[in-house]
Amino acid sequence: MMLIIDLCWKKDSLSSLEFVNPVKRIVEGEHQPFIIKHFLELNEKDLVAADKIIMCGTALKDNEFRKHLSRFSWLRKHDKPVLGICAGMQIIGLIYGTRMFDCKELGMWKIMTKKENIFFSGVFQAYELHGSAIRTNDNFEVLAKSSRCVQMIKHKNKHIYGVSFHPEIRNETVIKKFLGI
Amino acid sequence: MRLGVLFSGGKDSTLALVKAMEKEDVVCLITLRSKNPESYMFHTPNISIAKLQAEAIGLPLIEKETLGEKEKELVELKEAISEARKKHKIDGVVTGAVESAYQSERVQKICDELGLWCFNPLWKADQEALLRETVSLGFKTMISGVFAYPLDKSWLGRIIDEKTISELVLMRDKHRISPTGEGGEIETTVLDAPFFRKKIEVIDSQIAWDKNSGVFVIKNARIVDR
Numbered sequence: 001m002m003l004i005i006d007l008c009w010k011k012d013s014l015s016s017l018e019f020v021n022p023v024k025r026i027v028e029g030e031h032q033p034f035i036i037k038h039f040l041e042l043n044e045k046d047l048v049a050a051d052k053i054i055m056c057g058t059a060l061k062d063n064e065f066r067k068h069l070s071r072f073s074w075l076r077k078h079d080k081p082v083l084g085i086c087a088g089m090q091i092i093g094l095i096y097g098t099r100m101f102d103c104k105e106l107g108m109w110k111i112m113t114k115k116e117n118i119f120f121s122g123v124f125q126a127y128e129l130h131g132s133a134i135r136t137n138d139n140f141e142v143l144a145k146s147s148r149c150v151q152m153i154k155h156k157n158k159h160i161y162g163v164s165f166h167p168e169i170r171n172e173t174v175i176k177k178f179l180g181i
Numbered sequence: 182m183r184l185g186v187l188f189s190g191g192k193d194s195t196l197a198l199v200k201a202m203e204k205e206d207v208v209c210l211i212t213l214r215s216k217n218p219e220s221y222m223f224h225t226p227n228i229s230i231a232k233l234q235a236e237a238i239g240l241p242l243i244e245k246e247t248l249g250e251k252e253k254e255l256v257e258l259k260e261a262i263s264e265a266r267k268k269h270k271i272d273g274v275v276t277g278a279v280e281s282a283y284q285s286e287r288v289q290k291i292c293d294e295l296g297l298w299c300f301n302p303l304w305k306a307d308q309e310a311l312l313r314e315t316v317s318l319g320f321k322t323m324i325s326g327v328f329a330y331p332l333d334k335s336w337l338g339r340i341i342d343e344k345t346i347s348e349l350v351l352m353r354d355k356h357r358i359s360p361t362g363e364g365g366e367i368e369t370t371v372l373d374a375p376f377f378r379k380k381i382e383v384i385d386s387q388i389a390w391d392k393n394s395g396v397f398v399i400k401n402a403r404i405v406d407r
Contacts, residue, residue: 014205018301021304025307060293060298127282
């Protein structure tokens with residue numbers, strides 16, 4: 001069972017149509033069973049039942065999730081695949097001790113692959129919508145960068161990935177490949 | 182949250198309005214009336230009836246005229262959104278963008294500069310499903326512009342129903358046009374919907390046709406009881 005986590009500032013928000021639904025459509029298209037849970041309603045049972053987890057992005061002004069970081073401490077012990085998109089990547093980084101800095105990227109940006117991986121290769125365009133980025137640390141390897149910040153990371157020992165751009169917008173294969181892990 | 186909806190009077194912005202009204206407090210509509218029929222950002226046929234539509238819906242309208250020059254129209258859009266913020270104290274803006282990263286990026290930037298939230302409730306949604314949703318919600322949507330072969334004059338003025346959608350879907354499969362007009366193939370004008378307080382009645386119209394494209398020009402219209 002795929003668990004899709006809605007990170008928007010409240011349950012059933014107007015933003016969830018924009019950040020959760022496009023991910024849901026891709027998962028549905030791949031015929032994978034899934035459930036959607038808002039992060040404030042997430043419980044131990046959901047995490048145990050999930051064989052993979054996607055944490056979706058939020059609106060540019062929505063950083064509410066950062067006030068609830070303790071709700072994501074399960075990520076430290078989690079050993080099943082996780083993909084954090086934008087806000088989801090920030091949470092993964094913060095839980096594993098990375099620092100944040102202001103880095104605004106809106107719209108289509110050039111992304112450069114830094115390490116061979118299953119998701120993409122070479123230089124490509126991706127849709128960005130973020131005001132901050134993470135400074136990676138020893139827990140992660142960097143898979144891709146833009147000219148300004150890290151764009152995709154992988155935990156060195158786990159299938160935990162963070163992606164700064166929005167793969168659900170122009171790079172759906174990233175999500176599809178994740179579903180195939 | 183108090184929201185202003187970027188409103189062209191077409192099916193997408195009207196559907197975005199419905200979705201925003203379900204979740205938050207929509208306090209005004211914002212329209213840019215582009216003089217350029219090939220505007221990069223804004224739906225253009227019959228945009229002049231947006232004022233009547235706003236009245237029929239029962240929401241105040243912030244309306245600005247633009248020459249529709251690339252990038253300059255964004256300055257005008259920013260002015261219109263600023264005015265909405267000042268007059269109606271909006272916290273955010275809603276758009277009917279479905280696929281266009283160009284459109285979305287630019288509105289996101291303007292909202293960011295003005296410190297406003299930006300919402301795109303139709304973003305990346307299935308286009309055929311969106312079209313069917315407008316019919317199931319009871320929208321009376323007229324095709325007011327066609328801009329791609331094999332859409333011809335006979336489509337202008339048609340009200341979108343299930344039959345129309347099936348025909349458009351067939352055309353998508355055969356000619357690769359977007360059934361919702363996301364690539365600019367079709368423009369629409371919503372004349373009535375269940376949440377409207379009044380409806381639009383077209384009194385006088387004219388079909389303007391040029392080679393492979395045309396517009397159903399509403400020359401005169403009024404609002405009447407539903």
